[in-house]
Amino acid sequence: MENLEIPALIPLTDEGEQDCACGRESASASLFPSKESNQFSLLMPLNQSSGLYRKDLGHGWFLFHNPSKFSPPSILNSSACTLVDAFQSPISPERAIQMTGLPLEASASFLKEAVQAGLLVPADGSSELEEPPNPYALTLWLALTFNCNLSCRYCYVPSMPLSMTEGEGKRAVDWAIAKLKEQGLKALKIKYAGGEPLLCFDLLKAIHEYAQRKAWEEDLELREVVLTNGTLLEHETLAFLRGEGIAVMLSIDGLGSEQGLLRPLAGGGDSLPLVLRAIELAQSEGSKFFLSATVTSLNLEGLPKLADLAMDLGWPLSLNFYRPNGGGVALLPNPGQLIEVFREIGELVKERLGQGKGPAPNLDLIHPASPSPYPCQGGISFFAFGPGGAFAPCPMLLGKSSASFKPSPVDEDPHCWACSWRYLCGGGCPLLRDHHYCQAYRELIPLWLELKAQAQRVMITLARRLPRALHAFA
């Protein structure tokens, strides 16, 4: 057991990009300075929150989550856990600290954090009403072109040979900046997508330059990512993206025949050799990619192998559940099979984390560090623009009628309102109206919380060992 004397609470953080994060990551509570709670005094009796989720992570660490709060789940060491346990019935912090014999100052500051994280509440029932966190960034999805050199089975992009003009791209950036200022947001995130955006690399460069200048003038943080199929990546492209701080999200659905089946070349043929070449190129140049797989009925079985490769490389992998908006329902994975395969991935991830590998892959829309009443930020702080002035609240609706689209808060959905995972799941993608993945979310969210917490626990342990090792070395 480690660090018994100082109680510690560490909020779960998100790692990795997601190509259909749908702006949800920008709502991350971990990006905000935590609000000071004025509901804490050493004498005011507190109680453990009812319905608290708790999981023993081993090695003296525990995961806690209050399903009714917008705070991220927290990792607690054993001293912190002992303190939380002292509040099974109403008791003042002062008395609890005396009972446990833990140091006063550190314990008081931990208990204040535990109140903010929703683990403890005032025993008189006077909890403050909590507002969902505001988004931090506005996310702009720029479909630079509807053209592509692949012909993916599930592609939802309109089949038109159209690309954006530079003027359209710049106007989209202007619109986004005006919108984010109106909403009081601090950052702009641009996702360069398509079609295949590297077919329009000069356009990407021009819009990037413009966005960079505008962000500087407006004193905004700018984050950019290019979502590519990887087949056109060359040394020069990578060098430019790396130099400009533009992240790369590479789509890959598997390491076997499933990649060619789901993501064939437009003229026919397997795209896998070209994608593997891009991965090798990145590796040889010290670049890091974010990987993104679309989870369908055709590639489920190969996903553990892909997850293994991602963890070997040390690259984040997003496993995005397929939404039938282009490929038909035959590609929808059977929920039972999906759960089985993801349990297998979970076992593998645990093993690899134990070997010091990581990060753990991301589970669909689930951002453990960003509890929110919405499944996505589509139409809230996430907007998509495409060629010919196409505009939609979600990239899957570009070029389609989106008048009726509006994600609604999960608490308004009778299917979800009592679910323990509602602020992590948000009810799932609003384009899938039958909660097709509900069973999978219910089964896999607790497993994934544990995996993410384990990954963070390993990092904390390593970070603590490093100074000791350096000291011994010196």
Ligand code: SF4
């Ligand atoms: S879709 Fe299912 S898992 Fe998600 S919030 Fe609703 S009930 Fe919970």
Ligand code: SF4
């Ligand atoms: S509607 Fe679905 S696909 Fe569209 S932004 Fe929301 S979660 Fe993503």
